[in-house]
Amino acid sequence: MSHDFQRIAARIVEAVGGKNNIQQAAHCITRLRLSLRDERRVDGETLRQIELVKGHFSNGGVYQVVIGSGDVERVYESMLAQTGLQRATVADVKASGGSKQNKLQQLVKVFSDVFMPILPAIIVAGLLMGVNNLLGSPGMFIAGKSLLDAYPGLSGVWSLINMMANTSFVFLPALVGWSAAKRFGGSEILGIVLGLLLVHPDLLNAWNYGKAAAGLDGASLPYFELFGVLHIEKVGYQGQILPILIATWVMSQIEQWLRARVHNSVQLLIVPIVTIVISGLLALAVIGPLARHLGMALTTGLVHIFNLAPVLGAMLFGALYAPMVITGMHHMFIAVDLQLIASQGGTFIWPMIALSNIAQGSAALAMFLVARDNNDKSMASTSALSAYFGITEPAMFGVNLRFKLPFYAALTGSALSAAVITLNHVRALAIGVGGLPAFISIVPQHIPMFLVGMLVAIMVPMGMTFALASRIRAQLAAA
Template sequence: MSYDYRQIAQQILDSIGGPENIEQAAHCITRLRIALKDEGKIKHEQLKVVDLVKGQFSNGGVFQIVIGSGDVDRVYAQLIDLAGRNAATVADVKGSGENKLNPIQRLVKIFSDVFMPILPAIIVAGLLMGVNNLFGAKDMFIPGKSLLDAYPGLSGLWQLINMMANTSFVFLPALVGWSAAKRFGGSEVLGIVLGLLLVHPDLLNAWNYGKAAAGLDGQAIPYFDIFGLFKIERVGYQGQILPILAAAWVMSQVEIWLKVRVPNAIQLLVVPITTIVISGVLALAVIGPVARGLGVLITQGLVQVFEVVPVLGAAIFGALYAPLVITGMHHMFIAVDLQLITSHGGTFIWPIIALSNIAQGSAALAMFCIAKSATEKSMASTSAISAFSGITEPAMFGVNLRFKYPFYAALIGSACASVLITSKHVLASAIGVGGLPAFISIVPVHIPVFLLGTLVAVIVPFTVTWLFAKRASWKGDAVLEG
């Protein structure tokens, strides 16, 4: 189907308050990202009926219009031409939007900006770890045995996959250090060095820290003795997020401060070494221990809630995760998941997240079966496939939120499925693809219960959406026409 992209761009422009209301505009793979002077001028209903517009929402001070891959490039080119604006990058638009955020929104945005670039590495590691777990799981394929027990020749392949899977988690501080330094305006290479410093082999492995602190197996915490004046724990921070996040921010501030004051002729000699020495000492002596303690408190708090009132905690989180995606706050849970995996051997949050995504896909699938318009059917089917693959934005913004009741149905289904798996203490050993393939990352003994939860996350939203639609049609509401 061919479209008049210039006319579509003009209609979008008219719906968002005209050229004078645009500060900057950019686009990503599927969305227009526009920093507006006044979002109160947006005519949402008018924008909904524009061709190619699959959804709209505001996040992080940036108004986003879901167009779709390929078409968004053409619409954007016409939009900036009609508006008389120069092309901008997503980073430029984000910068304009940041000025409008409150402190909590800024914190959420920092988590988003830091974790999005490294998410592919985390997901790949999670999937490989899931495959690895299947090799070693007893009773999964053969009664009383694992695949490794039955076929010892697989041990070499298992060891290779295990090494690949663990790499991203063992050196996670280096990945976060790179991304955080980039986000905070520091040197990315120094961010990597600082991250590697926190997992140096000469430091006590973070996973053995608990044993050493308790004096088990004759272990004791080693120290750096600085001139006999004070001691610094020689402890690593493998798999931990908060220590390197805070340390990278300090490092970036130190580097920026030095660059302004050190003459250009000696910057290369003075700035990097001074930055690493100062931030490295602070990271090991102050930032690391404090951040580790804070991470433990957050993790223990969540675990306590889910242990005391597991059904209530699961129902609330299962129902609220999708609304958190709308606000962008869901990125914060990546850090919590990784902390849970490190300290407790698995996370109970990520399985709930995966079921929430599946529930959104199921509601969109129901709309595909219900809708009469060919356009609505096409949008609902592609959005459902995307959600079942772990990407829910097209389903939420393009279908479920537009009709409202599919979104509510998905929340109900997600809550029901979350209660089921939490009551059986289902854990994920890693973060993987948050959709139908999610079972690969679940601890093998819990996979059957998780698959039952997946079934609930598919059936309940589909059924409730169907019932809502029938009720709406009985009342004469035109919700099925598209």
């Protein structure tokens, strides 16, 4: 189905108060992000009636118009052409609204700005790792055997996919270093170098560090000996987030301080060398060890809380995750998931996120069957499909939140399915697509119980939405 993107963009510009009311404009996967001079000039009712617009709201000084994956890029390009606005990033738009954000929102913004650019690499790695887990898991397809045992010719494919899957996780600090340096105003190439420094082959990886720390097989921790007084552990930080995140912030501050004081004629010679030497030394000697212990404490504390009250914790998370998507706070959980994977060997958070997305999609799918208007049906069907593949904004803003009851049904299904998988200790080995394909990233032995949780996330929202059909139809008639 073709759309007149020029006309849609023009109507959106008019509904948000005209081009003179727009300071900056950017877009993410599904939404236009606008920094407006006066949000009171927005005509919300007109905006909602525009073709492709599935919802709109303001959060932290940024006005967001939900359109959907793919279409949002075309609307954005048309908007730039019509208004003469300069192309901007989401970080630029958020920065212009930063004065309206509290400290928590600003912290969430940092996590969002750092992790969103590298998320495709993490998801691809998670999916490939999931495929490898299925190939190598005994009993998954053949009783008592893995596919590798039954078909040894697959070993080469397994090894190749395993290398591809591990790359993003092994060199994760380099990815974070690049993105964080860009966010903190440092040199992106120095951010990559600092990240690679923390995973250098001369440093012990997590497995060998554990053996050396425990003294197994006569192993002991190696050190850098500096001037006979300073001893720095030769330990790497593969797959870890906090060390490189903090170290890159420090590196960016050092670089900016030097650039402001070193003469232009010798900046290229002095600034990179001094920046890397100082920040690298601090990263290995101070920041890395402290951040490692902080990350371990945070993940251990989170695991302990869920162990004490698994049902309560899971149901609260399942019910609150979708509202956190609305505020943008969900971006923080990428770091939590990666820290859990690095320190615990798997994450119990990401499976609940995947089920929350499925629950939103299921409520939208039920609305497709409940609604009688063709426009409502079209919106519900496309939104449900999007949510089933991990993009929930169209389903939430275009369908479920619009009529409220389907949204509550989705939250209920998410909470109950989260409790089911938490009671059965379901874990994911990696982050993948947060929807129906999510089972690929689950620990193979846990896949059957995850599928049970998935069934709950589908049936409960659909059943509740059908049960409330008469009230929802009354809302539709009044809309």
